[in-house]
Amino acid sequence: xxxxxxxxxxxxVSLFDxxxxxxNRTRKSKIRHPVASFFHLFFRVSAVVVYLLCxxxxxxxxxxxxxxxxxxxxxxxxxxxxxxxxxxxxxxxNHIDEDGKSHWVFESRKSxxxxxxxxxxxxxxxxxxxxxxxxxxxxxxxFSALFSFRVKWLAVVIMGVVLQGANLxxxxxxxxxxxxxxxxxxxxxxxxxxxxxxxxxxxxx
Numbered sequence: 001x002x003x004x005x006x007x008x009x010x011x012x013v014s015l016f017d018x019x020x021x022x023x024n025r026t027r028k029s030k031i032r033h034p035v036a037s038f039f040h041l042f043f044r045v046s047a048v049v050v051y052l053l054c055x056x057x058x059x060x061x062x063x064x065x066x067x068x069x070x071x072x073x074x075x076x077x078x079x080x081x082x083x084x085x086x087x088x089x090x091x092x093x094n095h096i097d098e099d100g101k102s103h104w105v106f107e108s109r110k111s112x113x114x115x116x117x118x119x120x121x122x123x124x125x126x127x128x129x130x131x132x133x134x135x136x137x138x139x140x141x142x143f144s145a146l147f148s149f150r151v152k153w154l155a156v157v158i159m160g161v162v163l164q165g166a167n168l169x170x171x172x173x174x175x176x177x178x179x180x181x182x183x184x185x186x187x188x189x190x191x192x193x194x195x196x197x198x199x200x201x202x203x204x205x
Contacts, residue, residue: 036083040130043074047068050067051156051157080093087127092174106174
């Protein structure tokens, strides 16, 4: 009877742990910012759709160009200032100091066990998928416009590459750290490898 009770207690604990793990997994996979996730894709996908269907939607090149540039500008502002901070905890900006020098700042929110709002895996996938796929499409559009001699569309496509490429570059820098940090990490790693090899050679000899 005592052994049966102890087995029951063990089973209760394991079931409770499994339930808590399932709850945490569901919480991480849940989209916590549906509005931000929607607008993260809305502006950039709309710009691509308008570019592809502009000749069917309107015969005015100026109207299509202005619409695409407005969508790209709204996307740049929304991704840089809102969706990156909410969806993946990243932020980047530029400021000018008193000497007139321009400084780029890249920040990444570090998640801690005490953090009550962990980053959602579903939102992270949506963010990075939209952030990477659309600039790739604009690069393809740029080559297509160049080789098909659609010179009038080349300026619009370059605008798409620059605006969305800038956000992609900024958030990659936020994710992997600044170039200075990467250089110091690489130097430290190579130094450790060098010392380890010399130590190993000294031991073998």
